[in-house]
């Protein structure tokens with residue numbers, strides 16, 4: 006082998022080993038290959054692991070017939086044959102008539118692609134109107150197919166690795182969830198058991214006031230337990246996407262007015278200002294969106310007691326922006342990113358809660374392709390922001 010050939014093969018190898026995105030690497034590789042191997046179109050087909058069907062993973066038209074015949078359908082038949090025969094195939098027109106359109110005289114070269122020695126696809130080159138592939142070209146094309154096989158194999162490994170990583174993360178999350186949930190369930194249950202056992206003791210008699218106090222604790226903890234179970238189920242359903250969202254035309258200003266009226270009927274002294282500057286209709290699940298707004302109201306009431314609440318709505322380009330502002334104690338900067346996590350609670354002394362409220366809000370908003378976050382200045386107050394896309398046509 007002469008030095009020039011070695012350096013050319015080296016160049017091809019270097020491209021294949023490049024760290025860029027697969028498509029870009031293939032593109033560069035075929036451009037380099039085309040310096041020595043002339044072709045009009047090229048397509049790579051790989052067998053789908055599950056269905057066994059051949060799928061086009063790459064197709065490119067560089068020479069003649071760039072448009073009309075450029076889709077990769079022209080190579081499908083020979084690709085299937087390569088896969089069935091597990092070997093290189095050449096298909097050339099039997100007779101060439103000068104008058105015939107060259108596009109109708111394809112010279113096809115199909116080469117097997119393989120993973121771990123098993124043929125699982127084909128690389129197909131076409132030259133419209135020839136010339137026929139010389140033995141040197143065929144060897145070079147075969148080398149190209151082998152190198153591309155390596156690339157596809159590496160891509161499969163990388164994908165599997167990524168999936169493994171995600172799976173590991175999921176398992177870890179589940180484990181954390183199980184341990185947190187058992188702890189969270191045990192706490193109220195411990196109170197209920199402790200106080201009821203005390204009340205049932207034969208050797209002690211409790212005065213009516215103490216009995217009432219114990220029963221109140223039992224009652225409150227039972228409520229807490231039930232809220233916790235409800236929230237846990239809801240968050241699990243949201244996470245596994247089994248909670249269906251019903252998208253329908255919705256005016257956020259109307260929902261905010263409704264929720265605010267509902268909340269105000271429960272808290273008569275609540276100082277709420279609605280600053281609603283848009284009546285655009287969007288596609289959203291009204292029940293779920295109302296749930297989010299109610300949650301933010303309740304949090305402001307719980308964690309910023311006595312503070313006015315200002316609710317804003319405006320449209321900014323393609324987004325609806327909702328804000329909930331209070332002038333309460335605020336949230337320290339280090340806790341801001343954590344408040345949307347499952348079971349994260351900050352100020353638990355005076356407020357009942359499960360640490361799931363904001364997590365559920367986030368799930369709902371993200372299911373609408375929106376965003377939710379909070380900004381806060383400790384001692385001055387907190388603002389929760391929600392962005393929802395005006396145009397939800399992308400949602401399926």
Ligand code: ADP
Pocket residue numbers: 304305308309331333334335336344345349350351352353357358359360361362363364387
């Ligand atoms: P929960 O209210 O059940 O504790 P959430 O997920 O709703 O859980 O909220 C998480 C934490 O975020 C709360 O424990 C609270 O400390 C903090 N938080 C939420 N809203 C506010 C607010 N408006 N002001 C200050 N802190 C807040």
